[in-house]
Amino acid sequence: MITSIRGQSLLSLNEISREAILEVLNTAESFVEVNRRTIKKVPALKGRVVASLFFEESTRTRLSFETAAKRLSADVLSLAVASSSVKKGESLRDTIATIDALGIDAVVLRHRSSGVALQVSRYVPHVRVINAGDGQHQHPTQGLLDAFTIRQVLSERRGTTGLESGGELFEGLRILIVGDIRHSRVARSDIAAYSTLGAEVRVCAPGTLLPDDIERWPVTVATNFDESLEWADVVGLLRLQAERGSGAFVPSLDEFTFTHGLTVERFARMRPETLIMHPGPMNRGVEVDSRVVDAPAAIVEQQVANGVPIRMAVLYLSVAGSGESL
Amino acid sequence: MSSTNEGQARARGLAFFAKSQLMSADDVARALRRMAHEVVERNHSTESLSIIGLQSGGAPIALALAGYLTEISNAPITASLLDVSFYRDDLSHNPVPVSSQTSIDHDLTDRTVVLVDDVLFTGRTIRAALNALSDWGRPRAVQLCVLVDRGHRELPIRPDFVGKNLPTAIDEAIVASLDGVWIGTREAT
Numbered sequence: 310m311i312t313s314i315r316g317q318s319l320l321s322l323n324e325i326s327r328e329a330i331l332e333v334l335n336t337a338e339s340f341v342e343v344n345r346r347t348i349k350k351v352p353a354l355k356g357r358v359v360a361s362l363f364f365e366e367s368t369r370t371r372l373s374f375e376t377a378a379k380r381l382s383a384d385v386l387s388l389a390v391a392s393s394s395v396k397k398g399e400s401l402r403d404t405i406a407t408i409d410a411l412g413i414d415a416v417v418l419r420h421r422s423s424g425v426a427l428q429v430s431r432y433v434p435h436v437r438v439i440n441a442g443d444g445q446h447q448h449p450t451q452g453l454l455d456a457f458t459i460r461q462v463l464s465e466r467r468g469t470t471g472l473e474s475g476g477e478l479f480e481g482l483r484i485l486i487v488g489d490i491r492h493s494r495v496a497r498s499d500i501a502a503y504s505t506l507g508a509e510v511r512v513c514a515p516g517t518l519l520p521d522d523i524e525r526w527p528v529t530v531a532t533n534f535d536e537s538l539e540w541a542d543v544v545g546l547l548r549l550q551a552e553r554g555s556g557a558f559v560p561s562l563d564e565f566t567f568t569h570g571l572t573v574e575r576f577a578r579m580r581p582e583t584l585i586m587h588p589g590p591m592n593r594g595v596e597v598d599s600r601v602v603d604a605p606a607a608i609v610e611q612q613v614a615n616g617v618p619i620r621m622a623v624l625y626l627s628v629a630g631s632g633e634s635l
Numbered sequence: 636m637s638s639t640n641e642g643q644a645r646a647r648g649l650a651f652f653a654k655s656q657l658m659s660a661d662d663v664a665r666a667l668r669r670m671a672h673e674v675v676e677r678n679h680s681t682e683s684l685s686i687i688g689l690q691s692g693g694a695p696i697a698l699a700l701a702g703y704l705t706e707i708s709n710a711p712i713t714a715s716l717l718d719v720s721f722y723r724d725d726l727s728h729n730p731v732p733v734s735s736q737t738s739i740d741h742d743l744t745d746r747t748v749v750l751v752d753d754v755l756f757t758g759r760t761i762r763a764a765l766n767a768l769s770d771w772g773r774p775r776a777v778q779l780c781v782l783v784d785r786g787h788r789e790l791p792i793r794p795d796f797v798g799k800n801l802p803t804a805i806d807e808a809i810v811a812s813l814d815g816v817w818i819g820t821r822e823a824t
Contacts, residue, residue, distance in 0.1 A: 338736065339718065339720075339735075339737070342736060342737050342738075343721070343737075346770060346771070347770075347771075348740075348770040348771075350770070351721035351722060351767075351770075352721065352722055352766070353721040353722075353726060355718075381721075424705075472736070547672060625721075629726045
């Protein structure tokens with residue numbers, strides 16, 4: 310169990326304590342303030358080098374990690390995989406060794422295979438590895454920013470701040486996660502974060518889109534989607550992941566929308582205070598109706614905006630906390 | 636020593652064992668009131684002043700100083716707070732816990748900034764604060780107000796307004812707050 314990510318790699322939210330999660334969220338509050346300044350930059354990681362390695366395409370995660378590193382004054386080495394020697398068949402191990410030879414403090418890594426972040430952390434034990442998504446396994450910063458966004462929005466409603474509410478507002482909070490749970494690393498990280506913080510997590514999906522070992526997860530499985538929507542304080546939607554073959558797990562997209570899509574009709578029956586989240590990119594009209602996403606209950610934009618402060622907090626704690634490399 | 640001070644010292648992750656009290660709460664109040672007068676005397680008016688307290692020890696002192704300035708000048712003055720954790724030069728050796736917030740809500744260009752802290756020691760916190768301030772513009776002048784100056788500077792920094800000069804040994808510790816000033820040690824003797 311990791312009790313603080315100071316000086317540590319961040320590979321997964323599974324083996325991480327409530328205190329470690331809250332430390333990241335509280336640190337991120339300070340970075341929200343930095344991001345509101347005219348000059349959005351602090352010298353905390355000056356002279357440190359962060360490599361950004363995305364072996365799988367990404368818009369928001371890559372941009373927000375690189376923005377975060379730059380706002381901490383770190384130097385960013387960004388490998389464009391499509392135009393690199395990876396295309397000539399260079400192995401992952403050799404690519405990592407090459408980048409390590411340039412002298413790096415941290416590597417932000419995304420890969421289509423589960424477990425690659427852990428593997429790389431073994432290749433280069435002196436470098437902090439931040440998992441930016443590995444296959445269907447984990448996407449820890451997404452889990453952290455989702456928890457941060459929920460805390461931010463709910464504290465604001467209660468007229469207080471996230472820092473003041475700490476972790477308490479998660480106690481007994483009802484969170485429903487809907488859709489392609491089987492292929493989703495976001496779902497795995499979200500569930501780990503929410504349940505560690507004390508929330509009650511329910512999942513709802515067609516049976517084919519539930520993982521085989523779901524009974525070992527800290528969740529309950531709901532079959533009645535409409536009833537669950539009324540139950541939930543927060544609804545987390547997931548993208549139907551065609552590139553991981555989820556299309557073959559449902560009879561048709563229309564069928565999925567009919568049984569598990571957040572349509573305008575379903576939205577109209579929900580409690581007005583229920584929050585709607587989506588990690589993006591969205592398939593508008595499949596898992597969620599376009600008009601629902603644009604309603605005030607949907608906090609998708611806050612999720613994106615919080616990506617930078619959360620990733621600043623993770624890089625700051627992980628890299629600045631590793632003193633021996635100086 | 637009062638439990639508040641023990642709490643504050645602990646909150647910064649430091650043990651503190653008090654030997655003796657050097658200033659009472661009343662002494663501190665009188666020193667702050669005197670420094671408020673000195674600030675007005677030096678700057679003639681309070682109009683273009685920005686009072687900035689350094690988190691976390693300087694924060695309550697800055698708020699109290701702003702209160703006295705408001706009294707003296709009959710114009711409301713508020714204090715902003717600044718956390719310099721991200722600007723420190725000892726981050727990689729000893730990452731400072733980040734739990735306090737920065738609340739500077741205005742451009743500091745052409746303002747006279749009065750930085751307020753509890754204890755002036757090596758000067759490294761002030762160095763970090765001067766770096767941080769430049770991110771909010773170009774102040775016309777920066778002045779430094781501290782409740783206690785204990786010496787042992789490691790940088791060419793001097794205070795403009797001092798509550799009390801306290802020559803100390805390097806291994807002694809000082810706790811200074813609105814409740815009073817104590818000298819002691821970091822380890823039980």
